[in-house]
Amino acid sequence: MKQVLIIEDDNNIAELERDYLKLNGYKVDVESDGLSGFKKALLGVYDVVVVDLMLPGKDGYEIVKEIRDKFEIPIIIVSAKNDDIDKIRGLGFGADDYLTKPFSPAELVARIKSHILRYERLSGKKTTTGVITHKAMEIRTDSHKVFINGKEVILTTKEYELLVFLASNPNIVFTKDQIFSTIWSEDYCGDTATVAVHIQKLRKKIEKDPGNPEYIETIWGTGYRFNS
Template identity: 75%
Template sequence: MRSVLIIEDDINIAELERDYLKLNGYKADIVHDGMKGLEKAISGIYEVIIVDLMLPDKNGYEIIKAVRNRFEIPIIVVSAKSEDIDKIRGLDYGADDYLTKPFSPAELAARVKSHINRYERLKGKNTCSEVINHKGLEINAGSHKVFVNGREIQLTTKEYELLFFLASNPNIVFTKEHIFNTIWGDDYYGDTATVPVHIQKIRKKIEKDAGNPQYIETLWGTGYRFNS
């Protein structure tokens, strides 16, 4: 049975999330404050973390960052903070998904399932020994690691998956819609706006000058391609 950690200080919301996850076959634990939530989140026993941003003792951003420094497991934010800047910040810290309150608990359960399936498919792909090398950028599919000029770069699961997809298909232009459907799939409830957000995050991490990228090129009105 898959284990999910819910870090949420609103007892009613936390129990609603837990009940729907249990109905869908998951084991779900609840923690109501940030400090205890962080301790459990980095224990390594959970396959998905669901975290609120506004928590007592330690906020959700700190928890996301700490988990991402150790694990590549899916992290889903469920928060009342609905501004784009909050969503972008959550993704920048390493979250894979973002749901705003009020939300559909059935949708949350569907997203948990989607992220677990994609994470496991990605792990399966990484059993191969393929290594992509290009202009100081190294993508190692076997170890799920990325290096720029020998320095390891920390990417989220979605960032890695997107970068690996583009780098595996050099010089081919892909639309936002194609990238979205390939990386996030039909069972994801977001929209294509997440694609440029993730590409910008990747550029900040791997490019010498994110405003003048050498790896991932934007073709305005068309899409993106990886330059070989």
């Protein structure tokens, strides 16, 4: 099932987009804040990102540029801005398409299908990361399965999301706060201590020697880094 991330602060529009996409067989996540939407995109599990330009937290232009720097996936801008300069700027930052509000949800679905097919045809494989490989590890993002030396490792949902986030951004140090705000929603009743707990559990499942981890390294006083 293809996965779509919608970053849109207008709840009515976001719900309309989400409902039409779900009716057409897509799995959809919605974020109303630009910063949280961008962090969600860093999970690297999405086939398409649909983003508004005027967003709280982080504007759409920045999101488009930074996603494009990391992933080769279709990015579609949906905005009330209809000046040519806005379209040129958005496409120049790496967006694949630009839809002006108001628009037909059916048209959005059609464009998403078209861009997914185009990316698959050009790349000769599925969009998104498809399979993330590091040393003996293989993460299959389409089926949410993880293998170490060919043997499947059973992870919880949060363990899987945490692993995909870190493995999609190798050699980058993330603080506990950054990881917590990306993987756990703001209304989660907990704190950053849960990050360390999940890292410990994850290491027991993926590391040959959890006490001397090969994949997820602790950067003392800062956070964690995934070693590629």
